[in-house]
Amino acid sequence: MKTLVLGSTGMVGANVVSQLNEKGESPRLLARNPEKTRTVLSEQGLDSAGFEIMTGDITAPESLKVAMEGIELVYHCAGLPEQWFKDPDVFQRVNHQGTRNVMNAALESGVSRVVYTSTIDVFQGKTGERYDEDILDPAPKGTYYERSKQDADVAAVEALKQGLDVVFTHPAGLYGPGPAGSPGSNNFIADLINGRVPMLLPGGFPLVFSEDCAWAHIEAARSAPTGARYILSDDFYSLKDLALLVQRLVPDAKIPPTMPLWFAKLFSAAGELKAKITGKAPMLPAGQLHFLLWQAIPDAGRAKRELNWEVTPTLEGLEATIGHLKKKGLVK
Template sequence: MKKVVLVTGASGYLGGRLCHALLNQGYCVKAFVRKTSDLSSLPPPTGAASTGGGTLQYVYGDVTDYQSLLEAFSGCHVIFHAAALVEPWIPDPSRFTTVNVGGLRNVLNAYKETNTIEKIIHTSSFFALGSTDGHIGDETQVHSAKYFCTEYEKSKAVADKIALEAAAEGVPIVPVYPGVIYGPGKVTTGNMVALLLVERFNYRLPGYMGEEKGFSFSHVDDVVQGHIAALDKGRPGERYLLTGENASFKDVFDIAATITQTAKPRFRIPLFLIEVYGWLSVLFARITGKLPLLSPPTANVLRHQWAYNCDKAKTELGYNPRSLKEGLTEMLPWLKSSGLIKY
């Protein structure tokens, strides 16, 4: 019998790509989405088999609505909990706790009331482990919880602790930790590299961003395969970093310039200017209701290093992340063909 998998956050950047991959591998996929969600990244729920033999069904609800989540769990064997509120800043920061912490609690409670669930793959974040100033982090790193750059980071660290406590109590949950996800697909805050490249190639971001600090960049399709590998091979309670090449945003812009044969930025934008611009953007956002691309929390993140080692996922899951150059070589023509950039 084909396994029935539920993907929360199915309309999101990662969730949509995950649904496509699961379908092509023959799974019966239930895409958990809100009535108001943008479903453009998902195939239509025709019920017909995909090229891989899978089927897709939309189920409507919200991870903050326990009853809708519990009903969606019915008949499922695997849960991919990819739903999250991913923003550096929002007007009501309590929403991060409601969605990212409360949503996971609801998933765990629904699991206890459902007797068919074999495994839960929980999409965490590198932020849940904390910054790695002066070293390369791995799965043994625990967030100090003394300081958080963003409310999003705080919510993911709290949720991570809850996931690990649940695993210790016997819940078959496997937490995975992507890095800075990028690649083709939805251009949202969950795809920050794409957003910045759009700004860069449209001459709205004239210089390098911030300090020469390292981030771990993960191509979205590598992260998707890492999730599916965690279903097959991941050990409950074990953490797996689905990160990639450690580099800076300067490296991203330089590699992009080389690939597109365009000029590299000639200067670095000081962090204090990014912070000032962030405060102005927040003020503008409060007036217009449109969330800003850059905000003061963004400047806080840029002050730190977020570099990680994914050897454990490579060894145990067969995770095989592509290089940043490989990923950008694929992504930039896609941005161009989508009409988002010119070069």
């Protein structure tokens, strides 16, 4: 099956490409920066000469149409996972309109299936309670990122109703092997080991190991029914509990005190105000704090039942992650 991967330099896409390669497949890659794509492939031990790399962007519809010529399967892993940009409209341009462009191009090109990397953030869940794939939150969420992913989900559903075979994956917070510089939990793990976390933030988030996440994407492409949704999540951890797990593997890692909630809110608000003046990212974006304080617990039971998805134990995943970070020279 001729395959196209969008977002191959991100945490999910890079692992999808690597695992497809292990299966003997060399997917076509759409890249805004082909040289960066070649570098990421090289970092993964892959020969870029074995891949067809096309220049383009999900915000450029014509490039998508060209990239999808002859393609049967698309992994749409592209998007912006960050929580702050000087121009917040970029979330809508990339995450929402970019996804709409992908779906339209897939419809026009006769693509057989699209596996779309969404997020757990589109679901309705109450703090401290478990939730599954059954209820999409009908109300606009509290951050630019979340709202852009909600709108992107709507675009994918519209394409589904028009006859496109779409499968949805909904990853939790990613950690594990992946391209250097990818936003996510790896930064926290590295900073903690390197002694660069003066205080822990309140709250926490659910995790998913990057290699497990990619495996589920590939299996969903193979076996999931049209329109299926799969939460991909291991377990929920407070930042303190996550730090304690890291310390079990790196005993020299220090566990900082946890920042009081009132101070975290004040610090975030002040940082956002300063960011509007300076144009530089705040140390604690409001969106990041919002996510940490949600503290609803995603249930990945459907993926385990229908995809036979197996989750890497967190301590084992953290050990692999720390080894990866050491190999990249990101931790001492």
